[in-house]
Amino acid sequence: MAEEGKPTLQHLNNSQSQTILWLLEELEIPYHINYFERVEHRAPASLKATHPLGKSPQLITASGDRVLMERSAIAAYLIATYDGAGRFRARPGADARGDALREQELVGFGEASLNAMATVALLLTFLRRGVPFLVRPLVAAVAYMVRAGFLDAELDAQMRFLDGQLEGRQFFLGGPDPTRADFVNLFFVQMGHAAGTLDLAKYPHVNAWRERCEARPAWKRALNKGNGYSLKF
Amino acid sequence: MAEEGKPTLQHLNNSQSQTILWLLEELEIPYHINYFERVEHRAPASLKATHPLGKSPQLITASGDRVLMERSAIAAYLIATYDGAGRFRARPGADARGDALREQELVGFGEASLNAMATVALLLTFLRRGVPFLVRPLVAAVAYMVRAGFLDAELDAQMRFLDGQLEGRQFFLGGPDPTRADFVNLFFVQMGHAAGTLDLAKYPHVNAWRERCEARPAWKRALNKGNGYSLKF
Numbered sequence: 001m002a003e004e005g006k007p008t009l010q011h012l013n014n015s016q017s018q019t020i021l022w023l024l025e026e027l028e029i030p031y032h033i034n035y036f037e038r039v040e041h042r043a044p045a046s047l048k049a050t051h052p053l054g055k056s057p058q059l060i061t062a063s064g065d066r067v068l069m070e071r072s073a074i075a076a077y078l079i080a081t082y083d084g085a086g087r088f089r090a091r092p093g094a095d096a097r098g099d100a101l102r103e104q105e106l107v108g109f110g111e112a113s114l115n116a117m118a119t120v121a122l123l124l125t126f127l128r129r130g131v132p133f134l135v136r137p138l139v140a141a142v143a144y145m146v147r148a149g150f151l152d153a154e155l156d157a158q159m160r161f162l163d164g165q166l167e168g169r170q171f172f173l174g175g176p177d178p179t180r181a182d183f184v185n186l187f188f189v190q191m192g193h194a195a196g197t198l199d200l201a202k203y204p205h206v207n208a209w210r211e212r213c214e215a216r217p218a219w220k221r222a223l224n225k226g227n228g229y230s231l232k233f
Numbered sequence: 234m235a236e237e238g239k240p241t242l243q244h245l246n247n248s249q250s251q252t253i254l255w256l257l258e259e260l261e262i263p264y265h266i267n268y269f270e271r272v273e274h275r276a277p278a279s280l281k282a283t284h285p286l287g288k289s290p291q292l293i294t295a296s297g298d299r300v301l302m303e304r305s306a307i308a309a310y311l312i313a314t315y316d317g318a319g320r321f322r323a324r325p326g327a328d329a330r331g332d333a334l335r336e337q338e339l340v341g342f343g344e345a346s347l348n349a350m351a352t353v354a355l356l357l358t359f360l361r362r363g364v365p366f367l368v369r370p371l372v373a374a375v376a377y378m379v380r381a382g383f384l385d386a387e388l389d390a391q392m393r394f395l396d397g398q399l400e401g402r403q404f405f406l407g408g409p410d411p412t413r414a415d416f417v418n419l420f421f422v423q424m425g426h427a428a429g430t431l432d433l434a435k436y437p438h439v440n441a442w443r444e445r446c447e448a449r450p451a452w453k454r455a456l457n458k459g460n461g462y463s464l465k466f
Contacts, residue, residue, distance in 0.1 A: 108303030
């Protein structure tokens with residue numbers, strides 16, 4: 001399954017794993033991919049062969065002795081190991097808007113805060129589409145309570161915050177290349193955009209940043225090397 | 234609001250901020266607290282005076298020129314700045330079960346994976362209790378679909394994973410003191426336990442670890458210095 005001397009990505013279609021594929025392409029290093037396909041929207045049981053949680057992405061290190069989980073950790077490992085030129089990390093001497101501590105705040109924000117709200121929003125959408133026709137008004141009523149009760153205002157505050165962070169910059173930390181702050185957050189923005197739970201017209205800097213990420217040659221190569229990246233659940 | 238020469242915690246009752254208060258007590262450093270109280274379960278608008286997202290914890294650094302967000306980042310900053318003896322971080326030379334990369338995986342797991350499922354579980358509980366009596370069967374039916382459809386199995390897999398990680402150890406990385414892996418994950422376990430969404434009898438190593446954390450003198454001091462920590466929403 002793994003190839004000696006190269007990291008191996010356990011890659012699932014239509015998932016956060018696409019971010020790691022993107023990073024591997026940005027790093028321009030040799031790597032191996034094992035492809036997995038969702039079964040009824042879920043990760044297949046075969047992903048449990050390499051990690052008990054059975055999620056993707058998983059990264060098998062080049063030596064083959066370690067299987068890493070979680071995008072933030074995998075990205076940190078890949079950048080620490082393979083980004084000798086320091087393109088994809090906070091620049092030494094950067095100020096509070098672009099240093100490693102700000103990167104950590106933005107990674108934490110994406111992983112914890114934005115992720116939680118994006119997950120709830122996706123769940124509501126998914127539920128509404130997934131239940132039998134007769135039950136839909138019931139689910140729609142509950143979804144409305146959640147959205148009006150807190151979710152819409154919360155997501156809007158989060159997106160306005162991100163929009164402010166990106167004003168006047170190409171990427172979150174201000175450099176010419178993405179860092180973990182970008183790698184972690186992009187997925188949630190793409191998911192909200194695809195699922196219709198985020199109206200990106202309201203957050204022009206975020207939307208321009210999303211387009212900028214997606215215009216990078218490495219992003220396009222990663223899409224070609226993957227097995228599909230549709231987030232319209 | 235801030236005191237010269239000391240970090241200041243913008244602390245909200247019944248919240249994740251209690252973790253940072255615990256860490257400040259573990260570090261045994263002088264610090265200042267500003268207390269905030271939830272209004273109808275939510276963070277009060279006054280928290281927006283220091284950070285646009287208006288969440289807690291926020292940490293105003295000792296120099297007063299920076300307001301940090303997100304527990305994982307605040308904990309990393311406090312440990313990097315004030316833990317000169319290296320008690321609360323991965324030990325140099327540790328193996329793959331206790332090194333800084335494993336810490337990063339476990340922090341990512343807590344922040345992203347466990348957090349998302351714990352948030353959905355809490356939302357379902359909260360909804361059921363919060364809606365008018367007549368609507369409760371409707372909400373209960375939706376909650377059942379979510380729990381049976383994926384949530385219960387997902388949370389169980391996550392908790393079994395954590396239980397395995399803690400087998401035979403005091404704390405996640407194997408040392409005698411907690412690290413960010415413990416600081417980040419404890420809140421979600423406490424919340425699930427208090428809200429009744431996790432049955433900790435099924436995960437004895439996790440439960441023993443929770444009790445071990447809560448038995449630490451620093452945890453107890455932090456409870457006394459806080460303004461309440463009830464997670465029974």
